[in-house]
Amino acid sequence: MGELLSETESLCPVCLKKIPARKVEDNGKVYLEKTCPEHGESKVLIWRQDARHYLDWTMGSEKGSGPLHSFTTVDKDCPYDCGLCPEHWTRACTMVLEVTLRCDLRCPVCFASADENRQYEPDIEAIRGMYEAVMEGVGACTIQLSGGEPTVRHDLPQIIALGREVGFSHILINTNGVRIAREPDYLRRIKDAGANAIYLQFDGVTDDVYRYTRGRNLFNIKRQALANCALEKIGVILVPTIVPSVNDHQLGDIIQFAKSWIPTVKGVHFQPISYLGRYPHPPGDEDRITIPDVIRALECQTDGELKWQDFLPRHAQDSHCSFSSFFILTRKGKLQAMSNLARGRVTGWGSYTEPPPEESSRRFMSRHWRLNESCCQSRDAGDFYSRLLNYYLTITCMPFQDVWSMDIDRLRGCCGHVVTPGRQIIPFCAYYLTNSSGQRLYPVP
Secondary structure, three states: OOEEEEEEEEEOOOOOOEEEEEEEEEOOEEEEEEEEOOOEEEEEEEEOOOHHHHHHOOOOOEOOOOOOOOOOOOOOOOOOOOOOOOOOOOOOOEEEEEOOOOOOOOOOOOOOOOOOOOOOOOOHHHHHHHHHHHHHHOOOOEEEEEOOOHHHOOOHHHHHHHHHHHOOOOEEEEEOOHHHHHOHHHHHHHHHHOOOEEEEEOOOOOHHHHHHHOOOOOHHHHHHHHHHHHHHOOEEEEEOEEOOOOOHHHHHHHHHHHHHOOOOEEEEEEEEOOOOOOOOOOOOHHHOOOHHHHHHHHHHHOOOOOOHHHOEEOOEOOHHHOEEOEEEEOOOOOEEEOOEOOOEOHHHOOOOOOOOHHHHHHHHHHHHOOOOOOOOOOOOOOOHHHHHHHOEEEEEEOOOOOOOOOOHHHHHOOOEEEEOOOOOEEEHHHHOOEOOOOOEOOOOO
């Protein structure tokens, strides 16, 4: 039995009942252990580093602000009463609004289990209600229009404009890039309607990666989507899903690729694979990529251009959810860190008084995940201040929880939420959660 670090609650991977859980150190790594009286024991790797590092990562973390308005009451307790309920610790920094369940791909790796055969789509009035629920429940956070694949909707520009009308000033489009690569006029209409950036699925720099994760060659399509975004002057965040032994050796290559597309590319947001949707089988240690794994890979695969101390924990509880960092691209073509563990959190950069954690994250995304259209056109132009405003790259990471790794305390502090057509606001990791048979905790329409 490993050394006990703390106790929490989790879910049984089979029946989804809430059960006690323990975080323990075993052989220099941190695991979540739990036992269901009916379905037995479970032990999953959650941190491939020792206990001291795991505990140090939480230094300075704090609870956020609860919801402005709760749409549900506490009855069965977390995670069964999401709405948000009055006991949730943190308002949303990001809100996912699914505008369709349809998709023009059928990716083998898909937490939403989206495909072309699922036809449900909220109409424009239902979407208005979803926007209004977000504004009432948590205020004006970053909106991610998602799916499915949101660009299969011809009225997506109208949906974006509606979000602006309701009062949201930072709207991202979560997309595989297929349509915006093929139809630059459609991309132009998205931008003109008020979209601030494209949140582009981008798993690697070779087609063997895409054949595994997306079922087809897509690298040239991704490059064309980026080229169109550069022409239309809309920023892009590259979003790689990291899968062990598939693309975890390409993290450094993805960063180098992103550098070559600055200032259009504003950030890289790594998402280590979670076993949701079409991945309901029990994962082993070798199937897990944890935050320390990502940071080590970035340092090693960039030959030290990126360093461990450049990456900062999320300041809200639970800080094991994510890391953030901020770099400027120097005239010599190197990334220079403006974030440092010794200096404090990146999300508070430029602020003399620290806001609540979720507001700090909102400001970070709103400030940096968009393109300044007046930015310098030449990489050699501009002084340090101009480069700070335009020629930068954010590098962030968020490993979502699944039924094996679910930590209820971490879920209570979640600031990445999904709004439903029924006006519920549900933490991302609860909304997409499936048991070992693929049954969802929160069924979709």
